[in-house]
Amino acid sequence: MEKEPLLEKKQYYEDCPGCKVEQTKELNQGLSIINLVIIWMVVLSAALPATSLFPFLYFMVRDFNVAKEEADISYYAGYVGSSFMLGRCLTSVLWGMVSDRYGRKPVIIMGIIAVVIFNTLFGLSTGFWMAIITRFLLGSLNGVLGPVK
Numbered sequence: 001m002e003k004e005p006l007l008e009k010k011q012y013y014e015d016c017p018g019c020k021v022e023q024t025k026e027l028n029q030g031l032s033i034i035n036l037v038i039i040w041m042v043v044l045s046a047a048l049p050a051t052s053l054f055p056f057l058y059f060m061v062r063d064f065n066v067a068k069e070e071a072d073i074s075y076y077a078g079y080v081g082s083s084f085m086l087g088r089c090l091t092s093v094l095w096g097m098v099s100d101r102y103g104r105k106p107v108i109i110m111g112i113i114a115v116v117i118f119n120t121l122f123g124l125s126t127g128f129w130m131a132i133i134t135r136f137l138l139g140s141l142n143g144v145l146g147p148v149k
Contacts, residue, residue, distance in 0.1 A: 017103055039148060042108060046144035049119050053081060053135075066128040076128065083132045087139025095143025104147040111144035118142075 010026075012019040057077045067073045099107040118138035125131040 042112060042144060043148055045112060045115055046142055046148070049115060049122075049135075049138055049142070050084060053084075057081060060125070060131065061128070064128045064131070080128070080131050080135055083136040084139040087136040088142065089139075091140045091143065092146060096146050099143070099147040107143050107147045111142045114138060114141035115144075 010022070012023050057080060058073055061067065061073050061077045061080060062070075064076075066076050095107055095111075115138065118134050118141065122131060122134040122138065125134060
């Protein structure tokens, strides 16, 4: 008595993004180093704005001349540093929903473009409020880490 297979042959639909992923997984059984390097570069570029800020933030806020005393510089630097995480916190669920609805690639591309534009604008900030706004927008428009994981 011959056993029948438990699962039938998989059927793929033309416009289904999940089907394309599953079909690619079936065709490529090994680890793709190129895909791994691309994902690594995307995650690194999304994480750099959060970590690369602090070595020079003190001097940037000092040059804005917003603090009356030298001891207050760290107080204002905290606002600039935390505005990124506040923006990320307020929009992370939204970016997850957009990623589920429209796909991961558009969200990742939008996030990388936002990193390039708003990180550059932050570096060119001429005032305290411009620095806070560009950091907040950088955090708000950078929805890369959720879809990449």
